[in-house]
Structure formats: structure tokens, C-alpha cells
Amino acid sequence: MERLVVESLNHSYGFTEILKDINFELNEGEVLSIVGPSGGGKTTLLHLCAGLLDVEEGEIKNSFQSSAFTFQEPRLLPWKNVIDNIALGLLAKGADKNEALEKSQQIAIQFGLEKKDFHKFPKDLSGGMKQRVSFSRALVIKPSLLFLDEPFSALDIGLKQELQTHLIELIHQKALTILFITHDLMEAIRLSDRILLLKAEPGRIVKHFKYELPQMQRDNEYIYKESAKILLDQQIIETFELGIK
Amino acid sequence: MKFLLKIIKDFPAYLWSGWGALASIFLFIACWDLGAQLYGELVLPSPLKTFATLSEMLQSEKVWAEIIITTKRAFFGFLISAVIGSVLGLIAGLFATASMMSRPIVTILMGMPPIAWIVLAMIWFGMSDNTIIFTIVVASFPLVFVGALQGTRTIEDDLKEMCDSFHLPPLMKLTNLYFPHIFSYIFPAWVSALGMSWKIVVMAELLASNNGVGAMLANARAQLDTPTALALVVVMIGTLMLIEYVILEPIKREVELWRD
Structure with missing residues (x-):
């Protein structure tokens, strides 16, 4: 165990x-x-x-x-869009890029993000949306x-x-x-x-x-x-x- | 590649947004013309005269050769300062002591008037290409150095910690965290260094060379040929604007899309 x-x-x-x-x-x-x-x-x-x-x-x-971390602040990379931010942990684990993006999109939907938000940069997201992204990023790697x-x-x-x-x-x-x-x-x-x-x-x-x-x-x-x-x-x-x- | 395509795709829209800039340039030319009418052709040739001289000059292969010499020198000087400045700035930024120690040196370099450098360079290197390139490097290097230094120093610890919590491999941390952040500081520094090189090259050539646009400017001064002098100024400004607004600005817009 x-x-x-x-x-x-x-x-x-x-x-x-x-x-x-x-x-x-x-x-x-x-x-x-x-x-x-x-x-x-x-x-x-x-x-x-x-x-x-x-x-x-x-x-x-x-x-x-495996483990993941969710911080008090979202701590998203400002130069990456929503999906690329979510995929970060997966790519760090050596996942295939397309697969990682696919999974990231799925979990983003689950966490209440919409398709139109996928390519936004963090500066264009509200505080709540940023934290949704942060949770998605942590949970997409199935820690x-x-x-x-x-x-x-x-x-x-x-x-x-x-x-x-x-x-x-x-x-x-x-x-x-x-x-x-x-x-x-x-x-x-x-x-x-x-x-x-x-x-x-x-x-x-x-x-x-x-x-x-x-x-x-x-x-x-x-x-x-x-x-x-x-x-x-x-x-x-x-x-x-x-x-x- | 995708990136390049996007820049090309957005280019027409960007150009279209240039009407405002064009209008202000025309306003400036109108003021210039007013000045010419007030003070006469010898003091300030009219825009029409200037552009006529310019088009006449551009027919001559010799003039083109001079422009190319100047461009080469400016570009070479810029390239050297961009490479050395970026590398040294990055290294200095990584170590607290190095960045602390380099600050006063940068202040000295930035505070020293380029004209003083030209005098020194002429003593050291004589009337050669080296004098000019040295002056360009010494004047524009600090700009790049400071940009790279600040870029490296200002990476947020919070984001570093986040990357560590996801166990990003070193290379991935470099490409996902360090490079994009540093680039956002270094790119504008490159742009200002290029502008600086372009100004310094003419000054250095005027004093320390017998070819290039600067030397032509010196000739024009000696012969009181104001239209040629102004035409050369137009060439310099025109080239800089072309590089800045047609090449660098569209790249900057795409690269910094994520900024507020």
C-alpha cells in the first residue's frame, strides 16, 4: 500500500x-x-x-x-494558453504530445472550462477560471x-x-x-x-x-x-x- | 514554422493598422515643408527637393555600395553585442554576486558618451572598420546585457516551485519557464540595441571613416550640400523604420501576445 x-x-x-x-x-x-x-x-x-x-x-x-500540487494561487505559465498549461504535468512525465493535449481538453471540460477558453492566455481568465485550470493541471496526471x-x-x-x-x-x-x-x-x-x-x-x-x-x-x-x-x-x-x- | 505562418497571416491586418502612423508622418512632412518655405532651401531644403535628391542618389550604384557598407557594419556590431550581451547577461543573472558586481560597470558603460569611445577607438584601432564596430558594440552591448540580466533575475520563484512540483526535467524547465520569460525581456533589448547600432554607426563613420553613409554625410557637410545631407538622413530613418515596423514589430506582437 x-x-x-x-x-x-x-x-x-x-x-x-x-x-x-x-x-x-x-x-x-x-x-x-x-x-x-x-x-x-x-x-x-x-x-x-x-x-x-x-x-x-x-x-x-x-x-x-505520483503526486501533484495545487497552490493557493493558480501559478499558471503566463505565456502558455489554457490547454498547454494543463498539459504541462503530462508532458513532464513524457506523455505523447497529442495524447496530452487530448486529455487536457477532456479534463478542462470536466472542470467547467469551455472550448472557447482553450486558447486563451492566463491574463484573459478570471481568478476562478485560473484556479479551474490549476486543478485540471494537477488532476490530469492522475496523481x-x-x-x-x-x-x-x-x-x-x-x-x-x-x-x-x-x-x-x-x-x-x-x-x-x-x-x-x-x-x-x-x-x-x-x-x-x-x-x-x-x-x-x-x-x-x-x-x-x-x-x-x-x-x-x-x-x-x-x-x-x-x-x-x-x-x-x-x-x-x-x-x-x-x-x- | 506555425509561428511564422501566423505572423505572415496577421501581417496584412497589421499593415492596415498603419494608416494612422502614415498620417502622422505626412503631417510631419507638411511641417517640414512649412519650415522650408520660411527659412529657404539652403537652411532647410523642402521635402520635394530632398526626395528628388534621394531618388537621384539611389540611381547611383556607388551610393548603394556605401549604404551596404554601413548596413554591414551596423549589423555586425549589433550581432556581436547581441550575442555577447545575451550570454554574459544570462550568466550574470544566474549568480547574485555577478549581477551585483556588474551593475556599476554597466552604469559606467551606459554613462560614457559614445563620442568618447570613438576617440579612444581611433587611437587604438586607427581609421578602420574595427573602430566603428568597436564603438557600436560598446554602446549597444550594455542594453542587451541589462535586458538579459533582468530577464534572468526576475523569474518568479512561485513558478519555479510549480515546475518543481510537477517534476519538470531540466531541459523542459529551460524551454517552458526560463526561455519564454527571458525572451520577453531580451527581445525588446535587442530592438533598442539595433536602433542604437544604427545611430552610432553613422556617427562613427562621420568621424572615423572615409566610406559609408556617415562619411557621405561628412562630405555633404563640407560642401554645404544640405539636400544630400537630408536625403541621407531620410535613408537612415527610412531603413530603421522599415526594419522596426515591418520586421520586428510584427514578431514582437506575436511573441508578446500573452502580455497584458
């Missing part, structure tokens, strides 16, 4: 300790969220897991065959592990829900494992099997939450109820400094 194991991971920038003694594991088919306040080292942790930063202390074992770095934070609620529904379908088909970082608890509850709470300065995991109900069956009522419950948790109040009036 493919899995990602993080063992006694420490990380610092200069003398500032960013992450301290992080331990967790992520198994195939699971969705794991790491929630915490901004500046708490979430992005650093994700970058370490994705291999975008070098591990200094501790160990990260990643046996997933077994997907890293999400708060990709929904700048989107309107409608689009947020639409993209999350896409992911939930993939989760339901057991086609995807996700490591998700966010500061939005409702988002985390909607998508995750497990949530880890990362407290800041230095970033350390202080609590685990587990959600058994399959994502497909989580309706708004369930999400609101669980959100209300989690917001009363003492650790959550302390970590997000909710007590300060």
Missing part, C-alpha cells in the same frame, strides 16, 4: 523553529487535513512532504507513485497523492463547492489520496477523514480529529454541526486564539 510517513520532523529557518516533532502518516485513499492559523508552518510542512524543501531533521517516507495548499481560499463559495465536489467524487472512487492544508475548519470537515491541528510557534501537532461518515454523505447540516462542535474544542480555541475578544 502507498503511504506517506512523517517521523519526528523538525524544521527551522535560521534560528527560528518552524516545525517541531511532527509525526503522522497518510494512507492510500485517505484525506488528511492540517489546520492551523496562518504563519503556523503549514505551508512549510506541505512543501517538505512534497519534496519542494529539503528535510533537515527527521524523516519523510513517501511511497506514492495518487494530491497536495492542496489552501487552493480554495480566494474562490467564491459556489466555485469552492463545485471544485470540492469534484474532489469528493474522486475520493469516493478511492482514486485519490489528499494532504490538505487550510485555515478554514468547515472546508476541512467537508473533505477530510482526519484533521490534525497544528499550533504555531513552533508548529506542532496538538490534536487529532476523526470523521467516519463518508464524504459523499456529508450534507450541510452535518458540516455545520461538526463545525460548531469543533469550535468549542478547547485546543481549537487556544490555537486560533478565539478566546481573545
Whole structure:
């Protein structure tokens, strides 16, 4: 089975300790969220897991065959049109060019892009459309592990829900494992099997939450109820400094 | 190839958009004619006289030979500065120390008046082609160098990280990320370097050569032949406009389609 194991991971920038003694594991088919306040080292942790930063202390074992990354900003190449941007990951894996373009067009349609947008450059796309392209680019390579770095934070609620529904379908088909970082608890509850709470300065995991109900069956009522419950948790109040009036 | 076809396809539409530019040129010529009527033919020959002289000049093979000599020198100088400037700029851009160290040198090169270079070059190389080409290179090289340097320095870390997250192989990273970005800086730098070469070549020839358009200009001055002098100016400007608006601008438009 493919899995990602993080063992006694420490990380610092200069003398500032960013992450301290992080331990967790992520198994195939699971969705794991790491929630915490901004500046708490979430992005650093994700970058370490994705291999975008070098591990200094501790160990990260990643046996997933392939992975993709979706960033907070779309990060599209401005000189490439929509389809060429989507095909980037496929071509990097050595896919045949025509096949890559074909697949890219298919997934673009699935993600709500229209044929007339295919040859537009990023400058002509709205923020939401850019994020659709970014998701298409990540998912077209059929990654077994997907890293999400708060990709929904700048989107309107409608689009947020639409993209999350896409992911939930993939989760339901057991086609995807996700490591998700966010500061939005409702988002985390909607998508995750497990949530880890990362407290800041230095970033350390202080609590685990587990959600058994399959994502497909989580309706708004369930999400609101669980959100209300989690917001009363003492650790959550302390970590997000909710007590300060 | 596809790219070239697209440039050719869009060319008529581009030309059609030139009516406005043409109108402003004609307005300029009208003002020129007014000046000629006010100050007389000796000070400022009329456009008609100038163009008549020009067409007469262009009948002579000797004049064409001079124009070709000048073009060759300018182009050669431009080519050298484009190649050296691009390569050195890229290298300097890749290293923080190199780019820091090169900045004051570039400021010195840019700040030094080309006329001073000509004097030095004449002492070093005498009245030869080398003097002229050296001056062109030294004047236009910094422009290319700065363009290449900035292009390399300004690649966004965010995009680099994105490319790494998709495990782009080094060659693909070069062609998909580095080249397009750097090119968008270097191409305009080439265009200004070419313009610079074209201006410097005439100046250098005027002072340090006995052939080429610059030397003809010096002759015209010595004989107070204002119509010929103006006709030569028209040749220089005409050639530059032809290169810039007929060749470079259409390419630039296609290459920079993705820009805001």
C-alpha cells in the first residue's frame, strides 16, 4: 500500500523553529487535513512532504507513485494558453504530445472550462477560471497523492463547492489520496477523514480529529454541526486564539 | 514554422493598422515643408527637393555600395553585442554576486558618451572598420546585457516551485519557464540595441571613416550640400523604420501576445 510517513520532523529557518516533532502518516485513499492559523508552518510542512524543501531533521517516507500540487494561487505559465498549461504535468512525465493535449481538453471540460477558453492566455481568465485550470493541471496526471495548499481560499463559495465536489467524487472512487492544508475548519470537515491541528510557534501537532461518515454523505447540516462542535474544542480555541475578544 | 505562418497571416491586418502612423508622418512632412518655405532651401531644403535628391542618389550604384557598407557594419556590431550581451547577461543573472558586481560597470558603460569611445577607438584601432564596430558594440552591448540580466533575475520563484512540483526535467524547465520569460525581456533589448547600432554607426563613420553613409554625410557637410545631407538622413530613418515596423514589430506582437 502507498503511504506517506512523517517521523519526528523538525524544521527551522535560521534560528527560528518552524516545525517541531511532527509525526503522522497518510494512507492510500485517505484525506488528511492540517489546520492551523496562518504563519503556523503549514505551508512549510506541505512543501517538505512534497519534496519542494529539503528535510533537515527527521524523516519523510513517501511511497506514492505520483503526486501533484495545487497552490493557493493558480501559478499558471503566463505565456502558455489554457490547454498547454494543463498539459504541462503530462508532458513532464513524457506523455505523447497529442495524447496530452487530448486529455487536457477532456479534463478542462470536466472542470467547467469551455472550448472557447482553450486558447486563451492566463491574463484573459478570471481568478476562478485560473484556479479551474490549476486543478485540471494537477488532476490530469492522475496523481495518487494530491497536495492542496489552501487552493480554495480566494474562490467564491459556489466555485469552492463545485471544485470540492469534484474532489469528493474522486475520493469516493478511492482514486485519490489528499494532504490538505487550510485555515478554514468547515472546508476541512467537508473533505477530510482526519484533521490534525497544528499550533504555531513552533508548529506542532496538538490534536487529532476523526470523521467516519463518508464524504459523499456529508450534507450541510452535518458540516455545520461538526463545525460548531469543533469550535468549542478547547485546543481549537487556544490555537486560533478565539478566546481573545 | 506555425509561428511564422501566423505572423505572415496577421501581417496584412497589421499593415492596415498603419494608416494612422502614415498620417502622422505626412503631417510631419507638411511641417517640414512649412519650415522650408520660411527659412529657404539652403537652411532647410523642402521635402520635394530632398526626395528628388534621394531618388537621384539611389540611381547611383556607388551610393548603394556605401549604404551596404554601413548596413554591414551596423549589423555586425549589433550581432556581436547581441550575442555577447545575451550570454554574459544570462550568466550574470544566474549568480547574485555577478549581477551585483556588474551593475556599476554597466552604469559606467551606459554613462560614457559614445563620442568618447570613438576617440579612444581611433587611437587604438586607427581609421578602420574595427573602430566603428568597436564603438557600436560598446554602446549597444550594455542594453542587451541589462535586458538579459533582468530577464534572468526576475523569474518568479512561485513558478519555479510549480515546475518543481510537477517534476519538470531540466531541459523542459529551460524551454517552458526560463526561455519564454527571458525572451520577453531580451527581445525588446535587442530592438533598442539595433536602433542604437544604427545611430552610432553613422556617427562613427562621420568621424572615423572615409566610406559609408556617415562619411557621405561628412562630405555633404563640407560642401554645404544640405539636400544630400537630408536625403541621407531620410535613408537612415527610412531603413530603421522599415526594419522596426515591418520586421520586428510584427514578431514582437506575436511573441508578446500573452502580455497584458
